[in-house]
Structure formats: structure tokens, C-alpha cells
Amino acid sequence: MLTITNIHKTFNKGTINEKKALNGVDLHLDEGDFVTIIGGNGAGKSTTLNAVAGVFPVDSGKIEIDGVDVTNLPEYKRAAYLGRVFQDPMMGTAANMGIEENLALALRRGERRTLRWGITGPERENYRHLLEQLGLGLEDRLTSKVGLLSGGQRQALTLLMATVKKPKLLLLDEHTAALDPKTAAKVLELTDKIIARDHLTALMVTHNMRHAIEYGNRLIMMHDGKVVVDIRGEEKKHLQVRDLLEKFNIDNDRMLLSE
Amino acid sequence: MSSFFNGLGPIILGAISLGLLWAVMVMGVYLTYRILDVADLSVEGTITLGAAVAARLITEGVNPWAATLAALVAGLLGGGITGILHTVLKIPALLSGILTMLAMWSINLRVMGGSAGRSNIPLLKTESVFDPFRNLGLSKNMSALVLGLLVVLVVGVLIYWFFGTEIGSAIRATGTNQQMARAQGINTGVMITLGLVISNGLVALSGALIAQSQSFTDIQMGVGSIVIGLASLIIGEVIFGTKSFKRSLISITLGAVLYRIIIALVLKAGMNTNDLKLFTAITVAIFLAMPEIRTRVDRFRSRSKGGV
Numbered sequence: 001m002l003t004i005t006n007i008h009k010t011f012n013k014g015t016i017n018e019k020k021a022l023n024g025v026d027l028h029l030d031e032g033d034f035v036t037i038i039g040g041n042g043a044g045k046s047t048t049l050n051a052v053a054g055v056f057p058v059d060s061g062k063i064e065i066d067g068v069d070v071t072n073l074p075e076y077k078r079a080a081y082l083g084r085v086f087q088d089p090m091m092g093t094a095a096n097m098g099i100e101e102n103l104a105l106a107l108r109r110g111e112r113r114t115l116r117w118g119i120t121g122p123e124r125e126n127y128r129h130l131l132e133q134l135g136l137g138l139e140d141r142l143t144s145k146v147g148l149l150s151g152g153q154r155q156a157l158t159l160l161m162a163t164v165k166k167p168k169l170l171l172l173d174e175h176t177a178a179l180d181p182k183t184a185a186k187v188l189e190l191t192d193k194i195i196a197r198d199h200l201t202a203l204m205v206t207h208n209m210r211h212a213i214e215y216g217n218r219l220i221m222m223h224d225g226k227v228v229v230d231i232r233g234e235e236k237k238h239l240q241v242r243d244l245l246e247k248f249n250i251d252n253d254r255m256l257l258s259e
Numbered sequence: 260m261s262s263f264f265n266g267l268g269p270i271i272l273g274a275i276s277l278g279l280l281w282a283v284m285v286m287g288v289y290l291t292y293r294i295l296d297v298a299d300l301s302v303e304g305t306i307t308l309g310a311a312v313a314a315r316l317i318t319e320g321v322n323p324w325a326a327t328l329a330a331l332v333a334g335l336l337g338g339g340i341t342g343i344l345h346t347v348l349k350i351p352a353l354l355s356g357i358l359t360m361l362a363m364w365s366i367n368l369r370v371m372g373g374s375a376g377r378s379n380i381p382l383l384k385t386e387s388v389f390d391p392f393r394n395l396g397l398s399k400n401m402s403a404l405v406l407g408l409l410v411v412l413v414v415g416v417l418i419y420w421f422f423g424t425e426i427g428s429a430i431r432a433t434g435t436n437q438q439m440a441r442a443q444g445i446n447t448g449v450m451i452t453l454g455l456v457i458s459n460g461l462v463a464l465s466g467a468l469i470a471q472s473q474s475f476t477d478i479q480m481g482v483g484s485i486v487i488g489l490a491s492l493i494i495g496e497v498i499f500g501t502k503s504f505k506r507s508l509i510s511i512t513l514g515a516v517l518y519r520i521i522i523a524l525v526l527k528a529g530m531n532t533n534d535l536k537l538f539t540a541i542t543v544a545i546f547l548a549m550p551e552i553r554t555r556v557d558r559f560r561s562r563s564k565g566g567v
Binding site: 077094096097101106108116118 | 443447
């Protein structure tokens with residue numbers, strides 16, 4: 001579903017702030033893979049996701065989604081294949097538009113926008129139904145401005161927007177890191193449920209090793225802009241936080257603390 | 260005091276009709292300033308462009324309705340230039356607008372007088388779009404009021420409809436959160452340009468109507484117009500509210516009218532016309548500072564009520 005071949009990216013090339021962010025990333029995801037990504041600060045986790053999403057062009061290498069070479073497509077065109085949830089709950093939604101308006105924008109992702117009315121009656125019913133499943137009471141607040149929602153509610157809505165039109169690939173960039181532990185757990189549970197229900201292919205960046213182990217069928221670890229560990233199948237199922245620590249000599253404080 | 264009230268009626272009527280013609284411009288400013296979240300200064304050039312195109316064509320014998328339509332199209336193009344400077348060439352929005360505004364000065368001189376240039380065109384004995392209403396026996400001010408009302412109504416309804424469509428929603432999303440818009444597959448550069456195009460089209464249309472109403476076009480007429488537009492917008496929003504999109508459109512229209520009434524009254528009260536721009540700037544500053552003033556007053560009140 002996703003094939004990343006030897007991508008490189010250096011930010012601020014030729015300046016004092018030069019930073020080699022991606023240093024030959026290779027990754028292949030089969031359809032239905034739910035891959036968690038861990039790694040220290042600056043390992044290239046978010047940068048990899050952003051490279052796939054087209055936030056910036058890569059210096060070299062190739063990115064294919066479902067057999068389509070998207071390496072040179074602008075961000076808004078790649079959006080047709082992707083669902084994205086960001087770390088910052090403010091980033092995934094339009095604050096001064098209503099809940100239903102945000103969902104309507106997401107439903108038209110990858111389609112030609114015309115002078116038809118921006119939202120129709122039948123789809124409104126569908127949104128009510130989808131929001132009901134979140135269990136947050138948002139189904140009765142379809143026209144409320146998203147800016148009035150809490151961070152957790154906004155993140156759940158962003159997740160719904162990312163999946164309302166089935167994406168070829170779901171990109172989750174530490175999407176629970178800014179939430180309190182209880183809300184984070186709820187959003188993660190919801191994420192897992194939606195991925196399983198719709199058989200989505202997903203990449204989830206996390207700083208929490210327990211989450212990385214608990215969720216998904218495959219775990220990769222990045223270091224210095226490369227994939228250094230790739231665990232899947234049975235081995236992933238029996239993986240313990242202790243194993244990861246011992247095996248890979250993790251000395252990253254933030255990762256240890258969040259365990 | 261009695262001299263102040265002498266002849267006040269026609270002055271107020273004139274202010275209302277002029278305010279309605281300006282309201283079209285204020286709607287354009289609303290599209291950029293509020294919906295796109297861009298302070299677009301090109302309007303200072305395109306309002307004059309609209310006036311210049313209409314005036315030149317009318318004096319050349321073109322039908323005033325066709326001339327007004329041509330002015331609108333010229334404004335659309337002007338907005339397109341700002342849009343391309345900003346979204347394709349990545350020049351900051353404020354600077355893109357300033358560049359267009361500056362370029363328009365030269366263009367407007369040429370529009371009015373060819374290569375020799377001309378800084379004004381009187382429209383005293385020419386036809387205008389107000390003629391059909393004058394022919395019905397309406398006064399000059401009443402004709403402007405009736406046509407102004409019609410245009411504001413049509414433009415308002417069109418804007419309301421357009422921003423409810425898929426493309427209109429995409430423009431609104433772009434103005435709120437570009438990152439989100441791109442993630443939902445919206446070409447933000449095109450949407451920003453489209454917004455600027457429509458906005459400047461409306462501004463030029465307003466310019467064409469104002470020129471015909473005052474029977475005069477001058478290269479200076481756009482100077483300070485962005486501040487007048489913002490003043491009308493903010494006065495309208497603060498006084499009449501922004502509960503919904505429809506309400507906002509009505510509020511800014513009333514704001515444009517109210518602004519003109521205020522100006523007419525202070526002039527009638529004897530203010531020097533030279534001080535008008537200073538007065539406008541101070542008014543805008545006060546209204547823009549309103550939220551901050553309110554929170555400070557609230558804080559002061561709650562403290563003096565014997566808080567901690």
C-alpha cells in the first residue's frame with residue numbers, strides 16, 4: 001500500500017542550522033498493516049510522515065501509495081489518498097466552522113469541489129450517525145463551531161474526518177500526545193476500533209512504548225533518519241517494553257518516562 | 260444649534276445612499292479581512308480602477324451598465340494580480356497588496372487618459388446607471404439609494420449563496436486553517452487567489468457606482484479607502500453583531516451606512532475636511548481596541564469589587 005524507497009531530506013541545507021532529517025528511509029507497508037513508529041527526538045518519525053503527506057518535497061528517493069508515484073505531487077493532491085491526524089488538536093479542524101461543515105469538507109477530499117451546496121441533507125444524517133459512535137454527545141451539536149470543543153473532542157472529530165472517506169493510508173502523528181491520559185486512552189481505543197472496522201492501513205507515531213507495543217501488527221524504530229528496527233508478526237505480539245529497552249539500549253528520557 | 264439641523268434631512272439621505280454604494284466595497288473587504296484573514300491593500304488601487312474604467316468608458320459613449328460591468332471585470336483582474344504575487348511568487352500578502360496598489364496608480368492614470376495620463380474625469384453630462392431611476396422622478400439621492408439597495412441585496416445574496424457552496428466552504432476553510440485545508444485536499448493557493456479576485460471585483464464595482472453617483476472620478480479617490488472599509492466593517496460588527504454569516508453581512512452594510520452618517524454629521528457640525536482622515540483613523544483604532552478595553556474594564560471592576 002505504501003512503498004518508501006531510500007528517501008533523504010536535509011533541512012536548511014548549507015546553513016549553520018543544517019539538519020539531516022531523513023537519511024535513506026526504506027519502508028514497505030502491505031494493505032491492512034497497522035505500523036507503530038517509535039524513536040527518540042529527531043529520529044525522523046514525524047518527518048517521515050510529513051514526507052509521505054507532501055508537506056515538503058524530499059531531496060531524493062521515491063514515495064508510492066497504492067502503486068502511484070506521489071513523490072512530486074503537491075500536498076493537496078496527495079490528500080486524496082490520505083487521512084491525517086496531527087499532534088496539535090487545533091491543526092486538524094477549522095475552528096470557526098461547524099462540526100458538520102468540517103466533516104463535509106473531509107468527505108469531499110480528493111473530489112472536485114463545485115458550486116453545489118457544501119453540505120446535503122442525507123450526509124448530515126450520516127454525520128449524526130458517525131458522531132453517535134464517538135460517544136461524546138457531538139451528534140446533537142452538528143452546527144456548533146469546532147473551536148468550542150475540547151482538545152479530545154477535536155482530536156476525535158479529526159480522526160473521524162480522516163476516515164469518513166476511506167483513505168488508502170492513515171497517518172497519525174503523535175495524535176494523543178497533547179491529551180490527558182484518560183482522553184488519550186479513549187482516542188487511541190477509538191483509533192484502533194476504526195482501523196479494524198474499515199481495514200485501514202495506518203502509520204502511527206508515538207512516544208509511548210507501551211502504546212507502540214499494544215497497538216498495531218508491526219513496530220518500527222527510527223534512529224538518525226533511518227529505520228533501524230522492524231518487528232512484526234508473532235514477535236510483535238509477545239514484545240515487552242523490557243525487551244525493547246534491553247535490546248536496543250534505549251536511553252531516551254522521554255520514552256522512558258512515558259512508559 | 261438650529262443651523263446644525265438646517266437641511267439635515269437631505270444630508271442624511273445622501274449619507275445613506277453613499278453608504279450603500281460603499282457597502283459593496285465593505286463586503287469585498289470583509290471577504291479578505293474576515294474570511295481569508297488577509298489584510299489586502301490592493302483595494303486602494305482597485306476602487307479607483309473601477310471608477311476610472313467606468314468613467315473612461317462612459318465618456319467614450321459606452322452604455323453605463325456595460326461600463327460598470329467592465330469595471331467589475333477589471334477589479335477581478337486586479338485581485339488576480341495580488342493573488343498571483345502572493346500565492347505563486349510567495350510574496351507576503353500585505354506586500355503583494357501594496358505592490359498592486361502602487362502599480363494601480365500608474366495604470367489608473369493611463370486608464371483615464373491614455374499615455375498622456377489624466378488624474379480625473381468629470382461625469383456631469385454623461386449617462387449613468389442611475390438615470391432609469393431619475394427618469395422615474397426620483398431625486399439624485401433617492402436614485403442612488405434605490406440602486407444601492409438593489410445592488411447590496413443582489414451582491415449580499417450571491418455572497419451568502421457562494422460561501423455555502425463546496426468552493427465557498429473551501430475558501431472559508433483556507434482562511435481559518437491552511438494546514439487543515441491542504442490535508443483535506445484543498446488547493447489553498449487557488450482559494451486565496453479566488454477570494455482576492457472576488458473581493459477586488461466587488462471593490463471595483465463599488466468604485467464604478469460611487470464615481471457615477473458623485474459624477475466625478477479622481478486618482479486620489481482610493482487613498483485611505485481600506486481604512487474606511489475597515490472602519491465600516493468594525494463599526495457594523497461591534498454595534499450590530501456577528502451571530503451568523505447572514506447577520507454579519509447585514510451588520511457590515513449597516514456599518515457602511517452608519518460610517519457615512521457619522522462623517523456627514525461631524526462635517527455638518529463644522530469639522531475641517533482636512534481632519535477627516537485623522538478622525539477616521541482614530542475611530543478605527545478605538546473600535547479595534549474595543550475587546551482589549553472591555554477586558555481591562557472587566558478586570559478593573561472585578562478587582563474593585565473586593566477580589567483577592
